[in-house]
Amino acid sequence: MMKPLVFDNRFIRELPGDRITDNYTRQVSDCLWSAVQPTPVKQPSLLAYSAEVASLLGLSDEDMHDPDLVQTLGGNGALPGMFTYATRYGGHQFGNWAGQLGDGRAIYLGELVHQQRRFELQLKGAGETPYSRRADGRAVLRSSLREFLCSEAMHHLGIPTTRALSLVTTGEPVVRDMFYDGNPEFEPGAIVCRVAPSFIRFGHFELLASRNESALLKRFIGFTIDRDFAEWWPGTGLLLDVDNPGQGMIEAWFTEICARTAIMVAHWMRVGFVHGVMNTDNMSILGLTIDYGPYGWIDNFDPSWTPNTTDAQGRRYCYGRQPDIARWNLERLAEAFATLLPESNGLSQGLSHFDTVYFDALTSALAGKFGLDSWQAGDGEAINDIFELMQRAEVDQTLFFTHLRQLDISNPQLSVLQQAFYTEQGLQQFGDDIQAWLQRYSLRVQQSTLSAEQRQQRMSASNPVYVLRNYLAQEAIDLAAQGDNSRLLTLLQVLRQPYTEQAGMQQFAQKRPDWARNKAGCSMLSCSS
Structure with a gap:
């Protein structure tokens, strides 16, 4: 039997929630979350899990197969101490303000505390919420498997990222129009349990600013600094008034966000990762890679390549534009903060700090990739x-x-x-x-001052042997849809040591085969999931 898990749900305890408790799509105001329960599924089954993430949460291998936990990870009920909710945020999508967005199919299970570390748990694909926007709140196996694998692959590459605890199939079909061509089909449903210290996004702050909810914006900034930057802010030498953070604190915090974002994007460029949907609602306040949709890795080098079919014409989110888009997104966040600090110069200085940190991080990464001292x-x-x-x-x-x-x-x-x-x-x-x-x-x-051995060691530490190419993920998806999770588990194991050549795993270190050049799911992908 599982030992009890410890939850300390500060987000819903300290921040205002939606006064309406019925679950229907609507505009929500003057709050940051809405209580909502996952929609139960017929037959949740554990397809895969990350042993490392389980350990972070205090869960053993035996716990991961506990029927009560599997049911919870499939959206059927909640364990003691959990509180299920969705959060309210907005965002700029493809350069345009989209208004209220929110967690349309992600439902929080609460904030688990283990060994003095806090983790938000979130089920993606667990059903409708008040923010579902003409969707069913579900997710399909192909997108869920890709998010599960990539979350863990990015972590082992040394890239700041959200993590994934589990991948659960639901035993229910989901209707999706994969190519947006008017031909929807039934696909297997699945749910990913995502894990992060915080899932707060730029868009949380943008929406409050756009709705002139200034008092709540200040309060939320103070909360976020106090909870999610607890190891950072005492070192600033500034006092933090949680309910009314001062201008100096907000400016210093924004500068820190800029630095973390710059480091994250420099890592993306180092390994050839393309996020695909860098909307402001997909940008983490902690500088974590978040929301794995139509992502991809560069195969043949091409700065203009995007994995997102929706972006095929404009290529706004192509590989080479990612640093510029990150800065553009930070400018939008600065505009939200500027509603509280109309005469601030510190926000501009934060953006300049992004430029400096990104240049330093990128040049350091390139020196490592090319084996330069x-x-x-x-x-x-x-x-x-x-x-x-x-x-x-x-x-x-x-x-x-x-x-x-x-x-x-x-x-x-x-x-x-x-x-x-x-x-x-x-x-x-x-x-x-x-x-x-x-x-x-x-x-x-x-x-160079490096010896031949030192050069090779530096290059080996900077250049992965194994990355999650789209065709590899698609092969795992095709097998998993037939009930075979062997390729999924093999990839999960291989991607745990991406910088080390592994015996018998050469097939996962090959360039994209010709048959995958234009095959659906193996090059570009749609946002459909």
């Missing part, structure tokens, strides 16, 4: 040159770097990189230019 004048030009060649020659980003570390600096040969080319044409047309660049690169490395 430091960033020097001229490195930027050389790196831009090879990225341009990689794009023109259609070279796989992940394989380029895992093979580059094997280069003999005293005798650099293009053959080391041959497996990274997607086409023979690219190799033939641009091979000489890349060979010339390798000569130039080798001379730069020879000036």
Whole structure:
């Protein structure tokens, strides 16, 4: 039998909730959450779980198979101490203000406390809420499996992220129009239990500011700093009035948010991750990667690539624009805070701090990827040159770097990189230019203070061997839909050690196969889930 879990639900205890308790779609005002219960499902079944996240929460492997917990993770009831609710927020979507959004299919289970650490638990796909916006509150297996796997993969890559405890199938079909082409189909339903210290987003603050709920905005800022930045704010030397935080505290806090966001995006760029939907309601106040929808990893290097079919024309959220969009989103958050601080210069300084932190984080990451001891004048030009060649020659980003570390600096040969080319044409047309660049690169490395072994170690720590390419996730989805979770569990295991070559796992370190270039789910994806 499971030991009792400890919940301390500060969010619903200290912040105002919706006065209406009926569950129907509506505009909500003067509060931050609405009480709502998950919609029960027929037959919840545990498909996979993260042992590491379970341990963080004080749950054993035996606990994860406890029937009461499995039922709870499937949305059927709640354990003692839990309180189920959805939160209210707004956001800018694809550059336009969308008004109230909120948790349309994510339902909180409360705030679990274990070993003096606080974790919010959230079921995604557990049914309708007052914020569901013409949807059924459910999620399908394909999107749920992708979120479960990617949450854990990103953590093991060393990237700030929300986590995933479990993936539960519901035993019920869900109707989705995957391609938005008027041909909806039944798909297996599933629920992910997401875990994070906080799921608060930029959009929570934006909505309060847009509705002129200034007193609540101040109170919410104070609450968030006190609860979610408890290890940070005492070091500022500033006093925190939780109900009425001062201008200096808000400005310092915004600067910290900018720094965390910059570091997160620099990590995305380092490994070739593309979020796909960087709306302000998908931006974490803690600088965590949040809301894994139509994400993807760069296969053949292309800064203009987006995994999101909805973004195929504008490419607002393509790989190369992610730093700019992150800053744009921070500007929107600054505008929300400026409603309380109309004469503040500190918010502008926070945005400048984003620029500085991002540049430092990115150049450090690039130095690591290329095995350089430091960033020097001229490195930027050389790196831009090879990225341009990689794009023109259609070279796989992940394989380029895992093979580059094997280069003999005293005798650099293009053959080391041959497996990274997607086409023979690219190799033939641009091979000489890349060979010339390798000569130039080798001379730069020879000036380094790093030994050959140190260079390889640095590159190995910066360049993953295994990333969750879309076609790998799709293979796991196809099998799981047939009741076979073997590929899912194998990927979960492989992605726990992404920087280490693992015996017998070479198939997961290959470039995208030709059959996956245009196959649904293997390159671009829709927001349908």
